[in-house]
Amino acid sequence: MTPPVRLELVGIGKRFGAVVANDSIDLRLRPGEIHAVLGENGAGKSTLMLLLYGVLQPDSGSIVWEGREVSVSDPGTARRLGIGMVFQHFSLLRTLSVRQNLQLAYPDLDEQRLAQVLGDFDLRIELDVRVGLLSPGEMQRVEILRCLLQDMKLLILDEPTSVLTPAEVEQLVAILRKLAQRGCSVLFITHKLDEARALCREATVLRGGRVAGRLELAGSSDADITRLMLGGEPPPAQLARAAAPPGATALQLRGICAQLPGQRRGRLENIDLSLASGEILGIAGVSGSGQEALAAVVAGEIRPSAGSLWLDGEDLGRSGVRQRRRRGIRVLPVDRLHHAAAAGLTLDENYLLSHYDDAACHSGPWLHWGRVAALATQLIQDAAVRAPSAAAQARQLSGGNLQKFLVGRELAGAPRVLVCYNPTWGVDPGAQANIHAALAAARNAGMAILLLSEDTEELYRLCDRLGALCDGRLSPQLPTAEVDRDLLGQWMTGAGGSSPQRSGACA
Numbered sequence: 140m141t142p143p144v145r146l147e148l149v150g151i152g153k154r155f156g157a158v159v160a161n162d163s164i165d166l167r168l169r170p171g172e173i174h175a176v177l178g179e180n181g182a183g184k185s186t187l188m189l190l191l192y193g194v195l196q197p198d199s200g201s202i203v204w205e206g207r208e209v210s211v212s213d214p215g216t217a218r219r220l221g222i223g224m225v226f227q228h229f230s231l232l233r234t235l236s237v238r239q240n241l242q243l244a245y246p247d248l249d250e251q252r253l254a255q256v257l258g259d260f261d262l263r264i265e266l267d268v269r270v271g272l273l274s275p276g277e278m279q280r281v282e283i284l285r286c287l288l289q290d291m292k293l294l295i296l297d298e299p300t301s302v303l304t305p306a307e308v309e310q311l312v313a314i315l316r317k318l319a320q321r322g323c324s325v326l327f328i329t330h331k332l333d334e335a336r337a338l339c340r341e342a343t344v345l346r347g348g349r350v351a352g353r354l355e356l357a358g359s360s361d362a363d364i365t366r367l368m369l370g371g372e373p374p375p376a377q378l379a380r381a382a383a384p385p386g387a388t389a390l391q392l393r394g395i396c397a398q399l400p401g402q403r404r405g406r407l408e409n410i411d412l413s414l415a416s417g418e419i420l421g422i423a424g425v426s427g428s429g430q431e432a433l434a435a436v437v438a439g440e441i442r443p444s445a446g447s448l449w450l451d452g453e454d455l456g457r458s459g460v461r462q463r464r465r466r467g468i469r470v471l472p473v474d475r476l477h478h479a480a481a482a483g484l485t486l487d488e489n490y491l492l493s494h495y496d497d498a499a500c501h502s503g504p505w506l507h508w509g510r511v512a513a514l515a516t517q518l519i520q521d522a523a524v525r526a527p528s529a530a531a532q533a534r535q536l537s538g539g540n541l542q543k544f545l546v547g548r549e550l551a552g553a554p555r556v557l558v559c560y561n562p563t564w565g566v567d568p569g570a571q572a573n574i575h576a577a578l579a580a581a582r583n584a585g586m587a588i589l590l591l592s593e594d595t596e597e598l599y600r601l602c603d604r605l606g607a608l609c610d611g612r613l614s615p616q617l618p619t620a621e622v623d624r625d626l627l628g629q630w631m632t633g634a635g636g637s638s639p640q641r642s643g644a645c646a
């Protein structure tokens with residue numbers, strides 16, 4: 140007997156103007172199957188999921204749900220069918236509490252059912268906390284909880300692990316396995332092949348909007364999968380090593396204490412750090428350890444309550460964001476859609492946001508739009524950003540393509556100091572290698588780079604020195620060769636008594 144089919148997509152097509160995002164896509168999913176959807180940035184993965192969830196409508200093809208062709212005209216219809224989705228960029232209202240968010244989706248929220256689901260899936264969630272105060276992992280659990288409160292037959296997760304700590308990834312895996320055991324199907328978009336292998340037996344690989352292949356993960360090597368994703372050989376993984384020993388100190392932080400406003404986490408305690416030109420200093424740490432506050436302090440977005448910040452021996456404590464940018468400090472924040480970019484603005488406008496003071500964008504005293512557009516267009520080409528033109532809105536780009544654009548935009552300013560937080564979040568392996576190569580080349584050209592990353596592989600690959608943040612405190616920063624994974628792990632968890640530089644003295 141052939142196993143039952145829960146979902147069948149037949150010949151699905153979707154265009155956005157001239158862009159063919161999905162082209163004749165076929166996909167089958169059984170009850171209880173966790174299926175990976177892989178593909179490089181812009182391959183069409185999110186679009187396909189949004190079609191399934193009723194956010195978008197297909198131009199062609201059909202969706203067959205439990206043997207019956209259906210029209211998923213909106214997310215409400217999807218939910219009534221038993222389809223839930225956790226988005227790449229969370230869809231919760233940050234000013235409301237967890238409970239209020241749940242009540243928006245379920246006006247007659249049944250407290251008994253809520254308690255049962257929380258217990259059943261071992262979800263630790265504080266219901267009366269404002270969502271804006273939660274860590275990304277906690278927000279994701281709320282999104283999943285919101286799905287679990289319905290009778291769910293298919294859960295779609297779009298890159299669910301990119302913002303999670305390793306412990307949170309384990310919790311997510313446990314939840315998904317439990318769901319699958321109960322017969323719920325899962326579609327799981329990821330760029331991390333090891334995660335796909337750990338969770339899924341089979342994967343569908345998309346390339347350029349089409350199905351490039353469906354494969355059994357156990358019988359396929361990473362190279363096989365990458366080849367299918369790229370349609371060719373993966374780029375060489377070699378990185379340029381540091382061309383010369385680091386130069387003079389560029390950026391120095393002395394005894395910085397700070398707190399991100401309105402956040403439970405996001406505290407910095409007595410941070411001492413010095414970054415030389417021609418080096419990449421990596422700071423590890425699980426999400427919420429103080430990375431956002433550190434980036435905001437260097438950018439000048441928040442004022443520390445104590446301590447000082449120096450650039451090339453000059454105290455910059457009193458200068459604001461724009462002055463610092465003029466002096467050559469650039470910061471790429473972690474939240475690409477709400478902080479690093481303005482989602483509703485075009486790419487050339489987004490380019491201008493961080494290059495407003497560049498002579499190249501002006502003709503005499505006047506802003507020269509033709510030049511801005513030409514610079515943004517050049518960047519799109521150089522960074523291989525898949526976008527129709529510089530006139531496309533940032534929100535129209537796939538997540539990974541927007542990330543490539545933003546990293547390129549900051550590097551294009553050839554800053555003296557670059558701070559980036561998770562620069563390859565949601566970026567496919569090919570583009571990740573390109574971003575790493577660009578950062579290494581910038582370091583070799585003398586840039587001082589502070590790399591805040593939750594991806595320890597990335598840190599070991601790129602950095603000349605390494606340290607870690609834990610609960611707002613910074614470990615020592617040592618040459619990478621002297622920091623083995625055990626030591627880094629201890630620093631990240633604050634274990635072993637090695638974490639704080641100096642403790643306590645923040646007011």
Ligand SMILES: Nc1ncnc2c1ncn2[C@@H]1O[C@H](COP(=O)(O)OP(=O)(O)OP(=O)(O)O)[C@@H](O)[C@H]1O
Pocket residue numbers: 155158159160178179180181182183184185186187525526527534535536537538539540565
């Ligand atoms: N609303 C939109 N308007 C115009 N183009 C869009 C829109 N949404 C997606 N696209 C385009 O469709 C293509 C597929 O995008 P999609 O987001 O589905 O890719 P993806 O595989 O999910 O990529 P990533 O891994 O980077 O998230 C891209 O070229 C993207 O720019």
